Amino acid sequence: NSISIKTPGRTYPVYIGSGAIEGLGSYIKDTFPALTNLMIITDETVRAIHLPVLETALRGIDAKVCTVPSGERAKTFEVYYQCLSFALEHKLDRKSLILAFGGGAVGDLGGFVAATFMRGIPFIQIPTTILAHDSAVGGKVAINHPSGKNMVGSFYQPQAVFYDLNFLDSLPPKEVRSGFAEVIKHSLIHDMNFYLSLKDNIRSLEGLPSDELSGMLTKGIEIKGMIVAEDEKEAGVRAFLNFGHTLGHAIEAEKGYGEWTHGESVAVGMLFALQLSNKMLDLRFDVNEFRCWLDQLGYQTDLPEDLSHSKLLERMKQDKKSEGQNVRFVLLKEVGSPVIHQVSDDFILQELAIFLK
Ligand code: NAD
Ligand code: ZN
Incomplete structure (x- = not known):
């Protein structure tokens, strides 16, 4: 299966499915006939579990493997610098290719290395979360x-x-939850029927059948693709992808990255954005039912008790997206119809104090 992502500069394929990686070697040989060098950026965890499968899929193409720490620790200046040094030592040039093999952290790092090494060389994302x-x-x-x-x-x-969805088999439950929160996000901002089908069919995140997983990830990617096609650089609709992230990012930052995963924080952020949407925009969303579902799937559904509301508010005000004084939230007029809405500090504090009460 493949999905096409169209951006002003480039249209590119997303090959998705169990075994999707098998096409990689011939894709590279066809697309880069003059390839000089290949560098894989991966993290310790993914390397230990999945590197042999990737190497087999390369069908004889020689690859240099640059291994970085797992998780958010990959996205530092030091590790970025080490990757550039590795690329220089191994004589990568502008006809070389980088493969970012891992979760979002490796993808963000590997993509930034590719974007900046010799003013930009091509890269391929090989996500594993x-x-x-x-x-x-x-x-x-x-x-x-x-x-x-x-x-x-x-x-x-x-x-x-x-x-390749086979890589997902080794994901710990916490990481499954983290990622599934973004699937829920994609459904809520774009497609009521998709949301209802998730809520009605998914009762547990353990042992999700691969066709179900494949269907919902395909749908999530299609929604993201449509939004990015319309607004690559986030001048408008792309900001809707931040639904649940205003408070989510604040929780993540206050807790220290890692203790709460990104998706767990976003789940609580979505609950809060839905509470605000009900009050401010007359959305009639059954937040309690949604919360029970999240609870059943193993999510945290309360604000962490040890966090001060004023600190959370300060974090929200530092958000890259905030303009001027008021915090801007993505709220829903209806499921599938997001809007950006400014919310006053007093109202935020008042609503945090009665979170889901
Ligand atoms: P991650 O890359 O840190 O992976 C989470 C953990 O799972 C890591 O410890 C990793 O080693 C491990 N892991 C990865 N694949 C595995 C597998 N198949 N089996 C077992 N363990 C595996 O995090 P993530 O949750 O994938 O992504 C989060 C990052 O993505 C954050 O840095 C966030 O800022 C970024 N992000 C970027 C965008 C974007 O548009 N660029 C969007 C959302 C999030
Ligand atoms: Zn996110």
């Missing part, structure tokens, strides 16, 4: 600065995405 159905598509690549996440980056689209 559910979350990366989101991050591998759309061309946002970045590393973190100590004072903020994704503060240094670029818009740089991959040549292709090879999403």
